[in-house]
Amino acid sequence: MRLLIAEDDPMLAQGLRRALQRAGYTVDVVGAGEDAIAAARANPYALILLDLGLPTVSGLQALKTIRGRRDATPVIIVTARDRPEQKVEGLDAGADDYVVKPFDLDELLARIRAQIRRREQRTSDALAAHGVSVDLAARTVANAGGPVAVTAKEFKVLAALMRRMGQFVSKEELEGALYDDTADVESNTIEVAVYGLRRKLGPGLIVTARGLGYTIPKEA
Incomplete structure (x- = not known):
């Protein structure tokens, strides 16, 4: 499960990263608001931890931009700003929770788990297009109602494309769904996964465009 930390204090960010x-x-x-916006656009995060005091673009403006794109990813504001009106402003801008620094790590982890559970309860675990369905909870795939065996990497690629149906997803973005940034990325992993999915689910499901990446077109 992939999370995003938007925090401009490097020591706090890395400590929190290791804990998570x-x-x-x-x-x-x-470490900057504009980077948080770009990362949220590029990756299907389970949750975002967002500091308000980010440079270039404030955390509050980043949150408004993310919500303005109809992105419902859970967002927990983590900030030193503790005045009631600041909390109200953050929650009204679309935050799901508000945590004041310094915080207790175990409490923050519990809040993260709670927000992820709530999202899973309010969104469907099933994605479908062109006769292909993906059950995100059971991690199963079906084509025309019949089960299809896929590898773990094929499943992650298919789920990432289904979540962003109608949008082109670059090879680098798909690699981000498969690997954390410390892992060695095999150069042909995405091509192999896409080849396997086309062989199992039909050649027309995933469309490739040079310079843009891969997409599953929306159904008419």
Whole structure:
């Protein structure tokens, strides 16, 4: 499960990153508001931890931009700003929770788990297009109602494309769904996964465009 930390204090960001990785999460870190916006656009995060005092673009403006794109990814504001009106402003801008620094790590982890559970309860675990369905909870794939055996990498690529149906997803973005940033990326992993999915689900499901990446077109 992939999380994003948007925090401009490098020591706090790396300490939090290590703690979340120990808890079993894959974690990306950015230090500026515009980078948080770009990362949220490029990756299907399970949750975002967002500082308000980010440079270039404030955390509050980044949150408004993310919500303005109809992105419902859970966002927990983590900030030193503790006045009631600041909390109200953050929550009204679309944050799901508000945590004041310094915070208790175990409490923050519990809040992260709670937000992820809530999202899983309010969104469907099933994605479908062109007769192909993906059950995100059971991690199964079906084509025309019949089960299809796929590899773990094929499943992750298919799920990433299904989540962004109608949009082109670059090879680098798909690699980000498969690997954390410390792993060695095999150069042909995405091509192999896409080849396998086309062979199992039909050649027309995934469309490739040079310079843009891969997409599953929306159904008419």
